[in-house]
Amino acid sequence: MTAPLNHSAPITVEVALGDRGYDIVIGRDVLASLGERVARLRPGARTMIVTDRTVAQNWLEKTEAVLSAAGVAHGRVVVGEGEASKTYAGLEQVSEALIAAKIERNDLVIALGGGVVGDLAGFAASILRRGVDFVQVPTSLLAQVDSSVGGKTGINSPQGKNLLGAFHQPVLVIADTAVLDTLSPRQFRAGYAEVAKYGALGDEAFFAWLEANHAEIVSGGPAREHAIATSCRAKAAIVARDERETGERALLNLGHTFGHALEAATGFSDRLFHGEGVAIGMVLAAEFSAERGMMPASDAKRLQQHLAQVGLPTRLQDIAGFQQEGLADADALLGLMFQDKKVKRGKLTFILMEAIGRAVIVNDVEPTPVRDFLARQLARA
Numbered sequence: 001m002t003a004p005l006n007h008s009a010p011i012t013v014e015v016a017l018g019d020r021g022y023d024i025v026i027g028r029d030v031l032a033s034l035g036e037r038v039a040r041l042r043p044g045a046r047t048m049i050v051t052d053r054t055v056a057q058n059w060l061e062k063t064e065a066v067l068s069a070a071g072v073a074h075g076r077v078v079v080g081e082g083e084a085s086k087t088y089a090g091l092e093q094v095s096e097a098l099i100a101a102k103i104e105r106n107d108l109v110i111a112l113g114g115g116v117v118g119d120l121a122g123f124a125a126s127i128l129r130r131g132v133d134f135v136q137v138p139t140s141l142l143a144q145v146d147s148s149v150g151g152k153t154g155i156n157s158p159q160g161k162n163l164l165g166a167f168h169q170p171v172l173v174i175a176d177t178a179v180l181d182t183l184s185p186r187q188f189r190a191g192y193a194e195v196a197k198y199g200a201l202g203d204e205a206f207f208a209w210l211e212a213n214h215a216e217i218v219s220g221g222p223a224r225e226h227a228i229a230t231s232c233r234a235k236a237a238i239v240a241r242d243e244r245e246t247g248e249r250a251l252l253n254l255g256h257t258f259g260h261a262l263e264a265a266t267g268f269s270d271r272l273f274h275g276e277g278v279a280i281g282m283v284l285a286a287e288f289s290a291e292r293g294m295m296p297a298s299d300a301k302r303l304q305q306h307l308a309q310v311g312l313p314t315r316l317q318d319i320a321g322f323q324q325e326g327l328a329d330a331d332a333l334l335g336l337m338f339q340d341k342k343v344k345r346g347k348l349t350f351i352l353m354e355a356i357g358r359a360v361i362v363n364d365v366e367p368t369p370v371r372d373f374l375a376r377q378l379a380r381a
């Protein structure tokens, strides 16, 4: 698998969902085309940009300028950054701003930000006047390869993540790869875990390409566009076949059952970003699969080595503060997994692996072997 040699024309990935289908436009500086594209898609529509403070500092001025240049009317609502805004309070702030701006059924909400802004703005759009369309302008790597595609929107409840939400597909996704240059290296790496996930779950050739090209993805060469486009194609294909996650879409949760438990155990704090939890979670899923005799141990090792080489945490012991503060014990971690959505009648659903590039949904995992496996992982030096 080879990547294009230079930054060329934008890559367009189509999400084939019939009359709810849409384009994902990927490339350096594609943000400059947002105004024209919106004007063409929805002539005369007014827009409201939802963003967070950090993204606003870096990218709001440019976004407003390209909308103005195309004659698109725009307002703005700026929320605080991070999960603290994916709440009832954040939803209230955004919804009231949309109502005050008189955004109507034919207008557009523009989500300019990472996954938090995308989930929040998309959910607000889905309930405003029983549904207003929205455009995703994802600004984090995680949002460009994952959260902006597929139509899951929502907020957190004090009782758990993403418990309130709706399926609401965007009408357009603009993924400007140059926007990622202002993302912190740690946030970039966290998003990279989701890129590697697509290779690990369904595309060995892509995984091998990542092993050879990860440095250029980080530095911002053309490999970055190729990695993002390949990831979006993988997600778009799965979503087109299983929009509402009745089957195959669950494969996208590789690493997430372990990962969510670790995020919860660290209080959804800066100790562990979502993508970092996914990196550790994928390695745990791979090693658990190897232990069950489903996959060669060498494949689990290969996955761990690649993620570690990129600078991601891959062990429980890599979690910030693990040595000082420890982590929940194996029973508590298991309890956190049971709070997840993926439990049916006392058995856990896991995404396990048969090889790099071949993940499978296993519905009937008994809790005891998982607890024993976690206890051994926690006891590692």
Ligand SMILES: NC(=O)c1ccc[n+]([C@@H]2O[C@H](COP(=O)([O-])OP(=O)(O)OC[C@H]3O[C@@H](n4cnc5c(N)ncnc54)[C@H](O)[C@@H]3O)[C@@H](O)[C@H]2O)c1
Pocket: 052, 053, 054, 055, 058, 081, 082, 083, 086, 113, 114, 115, 116, 117, 119, 139, 140, 141, 142, 143, 146, 147, 148, 149, 150, 151, 152, 153, 162, 179, 180, 181, 182, 183, 184, 187, 274
């Ligand atoms: N809807 C879905 O399908 C889906 C899938 C995966 C994750 N998610 C959700 O996405 C969220 C995580 O997304 P995230 O990692 O993007 O988090 P985020 O939106 O909090 O962004 C991470 C941080 O990076 C900053 N940032 C974003 N873009 C920047 C840029 N270009 N320059 C400088 N700073 C920038 C943000 O201000 C924030 O502080 C979680 O809430 C998760 O539940 C949703």
Ligand SMILES: [Zn+2]
Pocket: 146, 194, 256, 274, 278
């Ligand atoms: Zn994820």
